[in-house]
Amino acid sequence: MSSQKIPEENLPVEQDDAHGAVAVADEENPFADPGLPPHQHRVQDIDERAAKRSERTVALLFTVSMLSTVGFIASYVAIPVDKAIYVWPIGHISALNFALGLTLGLALFCIGAGAVHWARTLMSDVEIADERHPIEAAPEVKAKVLADFKQGAKESALGRRKLIRNTMFGALALFPLSGVVLLRDLGPLPGTKLRHTQWAKGKKLINMNTMEPLRPSDVAVGSLTFAMPEGLDEHDHDFQKNIAKDALMIVRIQPNDIKDKQSLEWSHEGILAYSKICTHVGCPISLYEQQTHHALCPCHQSTFDLADGARVIFGPAGHALPQLHITVGEDGYLEAVSDFDEPVGPAFWERG
Numbered sequence: 001m002s003s004q005k006i007p008e009e010n011l012p013v014e015q016d017d018a019h020g021a022v023a024v025a026d027e028e029n030p031f032a033d034p035g036l037p038p039h040q041h042r043v044q045d046i047d048e049r050a051a052k053r054s055e056r057t058v059a060l061l062f063t064v065s066m067l068s069t070v071g072f073i074a075s076y077v078a079i080p081v082d083k084a085i086y087v088w089p090i091g092h093i094s095a096l097n098f099a100l101g102l103t104l105g106l107a108l109f110c111i112g113a114g115a116v117h118w119a120r121t122l123m124s125d126v127e128i129a130d131e132r133h134p135i136e137a138a139p140e141v142k143a144k145v146l147a148d149f150k151q152g153a154k155e156s157a158l159g160r161r162k163l164i165r166n167t168m169f170g171a172l173a174l175f176p177l178s179g180v181v182l183l184r185d186l187g188p189l190p191g192t193k194l195r196h197t198q199w200a201k202g203k204k205l206i207n208m209n210t211m212e213p214l215r216p217s218d219v220a221v222g223s224l225t226f227a228m229p230e231g232l233d234e235h236d237h238d239f240q241k242n243i244a245k246d247a248l249m250i251v252r253i254q255p256n257d258i259k260d261k262q263s264l265e266w267s268h269e270g271i272l273a274y275s276k277i278c279t280h281v282g283c284p285i286s287l288y289e290q291q292t293h294h295a296l297c298p299c300h301q302s303t304f305d306l307a308d309g310a311r312v313i314f315g316p317a318g319h320a321l322p323q324l325h326i327t328v329g330e331d332g333y334l335e336a337v338s339d340f341d342e343p344v345g346p347a348f349w350e351r352g
Contacts, residue, residue, distance in 0.1 A: 061114035
């Protein structure tokens, strides 16, 4: 057999790229590592004016994010909840929701867009190939990671690009304020609406069935009557919201059967006024057993003894029903002496 010399151009060739990655062109191994392509410099890498333009663009995006966050807070404070605007092609929508969504979305978008533009135009984009390492990091690996981190921090130019750094910190510091403002919508502040109702000194008890003021003679022993404070308009759009806290349950018990001394003092000739709102989850109480003087909440069967300060004798409710101090005015009608002495409805963390 004769041997034939293979031309040099047909031999396997080692290709060494700029980053040290080596690939071998071997017909028997078509999946050989081809290595990394030569690094292409961006215009910002070679032209400082282009880098400055990118820096200003990133700073502008972060600044717009800050202004959008301020706009979010201003919209929340200034725009009425019931104000509507026309947006084509949707139609009429809430002006507050539109402003909040627009400003919050713009603030988030500008932070993300600024970070992406910063990474793509100013941070280093050199690709580095690295071998996989064991899960447990060796000391030299930890040292390498730390060195890589320091190198990345240096290449990000965070210390040198002060305009980007300062505007980024400003955008990230202001944006969480949006969430703080939204906490205000979790409910009324504990020290204001949660502790007070519309009952006040001199306000008459209005029968919720006849819408007329109540006289002591209108309340018979063993009866159950529902009342609300005078001045409420059932046609007002806030009527249901107000009556949810102001509704009263009026019962009349023989004074000798009233066990709690304060309840007797706050009554008028055995007429007791208790909040109609259950202290469990706020259901309206509507069932009364005149022989035992027990009131029952139909939702979860919490039972209150109205002859003993409306204390809980059964069920999940944690507190007695608040009692309204009542008396009779000069015109002969039942009226409140003051507001409730404690918060109405389900207990909250600062109940007192």
